[in-house]
Amino acid sequence: MVHVKEYYVATSLEDAHQRLKENPKNALLGGGTWMKYTHRILNQLIDLSKLGLSAxxxxxxxxxxxxxxxxxxxxxxxxxxxxxxxxxxxxxxxxxxxxxxxxxxxxxxxxxxxxxxxxxxxxxxxxxxxxxxxxxxxxxxxxxxxxxxxxxxxxxxxxxKQEGHGYFKKVAQVINDFCVVNVAIFKEKETKIAVGGRPQRAKLTTEAIKLIKDSKTFDEVLFTKVAQQGVQELRFGEDDRGSESYRKLLAETYIARGLKEVYSKWWYPFI
Missing domain, CATH: 3.30.465.10 (Uridine Diphospho-n-acetylenolpyruvylglucosamine Reductase; domain 3)
Known part of the structure; x- marks a missing residue:
């Protein structure tokens, strides 16, 4: 749990910025949803709610x-x-x-x-x-x-604002739990693939996308190769929600499925 010595409502962004610089143990208050699970002792918790940042x-x-x-x-x-x-x-x-x-x-x-x-x-x-x-x-x-x-x-x-097609898949042990892995794909003129919860922070693939750029045929064979390359280039690990091999299998499966879904929506001349 976070222990706070002083709660302060900032009067301006400059005010908040100066207070952050004054003491490394001063911090900003966001929604506060994870404070119960964070072990820190703060000198000052700075509230930005009066600064019009919720529009x-x-x-x-x-x-x-x-x-x-x-x-x-x-x-x-x-x-x-x-x-x-x-x-x-x-x-x-x-x-x-x-x-x-x-x-x-x-x-x-x-x-x-x-x-x-x-x-x-x-x-x-x-x-x-x-x-x-x-x-x-x-x-x-x-x-x-x-x-x-x-x-x-x-x-x-x-x-x-972009006009492309997107895909998102979250795999969790139970609803409302943290993800075992998640996958997002967006295709406009180019395709981007990101994988999160590996359990490292979300990251874009780079080498896998080159397979799409270099291909003239867009089918399940290509999508499987892209998924395999994406898993190969990203780092996976394990925790109490899943093993490294399980996460890799999930990511490979849903990258391939996501590509198939996104490309099926895209008008052929733009593929």
């Missing part, structure tokens, strides 16, 4: 989501549901129960970089950036790989 805004090119937007608000938003045949909304809906998703925030979910995350996996297959206070916009993939400056504040998630 979803959009224009013709992108969707901008405030860091304190709840997972549930994202899940039911019409523009989110329209992305990739609803695969992003589906992934959000697979996270715990509705009550949990009414509390958990997208900023906390991304900034924490959880290895069991069900939302990072589909987000990686889209063109997504994060906005960091005071002065940086960074692609999501780069943000996840970067240890970064913990005093920077994630204020917004920026999702480019």
């Amino acid at each position: 979803i805004e959009e224009d013709e090119k992108q969707i901008t989501i405030g860091a304190l937007t709840t997972l549930r608000d994202m899940e039911v938003h019409q523009s989110i549901k329209a992305l990739g045949d609803g695969f992003l909304s589906q992934a959000l809906g697979s996270i715990m129960g509705v009550n949990f998703r009414h509390i958990a925030t997208i900023g906390g979910s991304i900034f924490s970089k959880f290895s069991f995350s069900d939302i990072l996996t589909p987000l990686l297959t889209l063109n997504v950036s994060v906005k960091l206070y005071p002065d940086e916009i960074k692609p999501l993939e780069a943000f996840l790989e970067d240890k970064g400056d913990r005093t920077k504040i994630l204020t917004h998630l920026i999702i480019e």
Whole structure:
């Protein structure tokens, strides 16, 4: 459990930023859903709830989501549901129960970089950036790989509107549990494949996608080869939810199935 010496409501982003720099044991409050399971002693817990970071805004090119937007608000938003045949909304809906998703925030979910995350996996297959206070916009993939400056504040998630088809699959022992593995695929002009819960953090395949780019025939033989290559290039492990070999089998199976589903929806001249 987290033990907090002082709770503080920030008056501005600059105020919060300065307090983060003052003491490494100062931290931001997201939805607070994992505080009970985190063992830390904090000097100051900084609340950003008065700073207007819970809105979803959009224009013709992108969707901008405030860091304190709840997972549930994202899940039911019409523009989110329209992305990739609803695969992003589906992934959000697979996270715990509705009550949990009414509390958990997208900023906390991304900034924490959880290895069991069900939302990072589909987000990686889209063109997504994060906005960091005071002065940086960074692609999501780069943000996840970067240890970064913990005093920077994630204020917004920026999702480019895309017309492609998506696929998401989560495998768990029981409903509302953490994933054993999850797979996301998105195809627009190019195809992206991500696998999470291995039990490492979600990651895109790179070598597997080259097989698709170099192929002129798109069938189950190709999809099986791509799935095998994807599993080969990613690192898998084991924990109490599943063995390494079981996770590899699941990932290979659902990458192949996902590719078949996504490509079956795509108009042939664009394949």
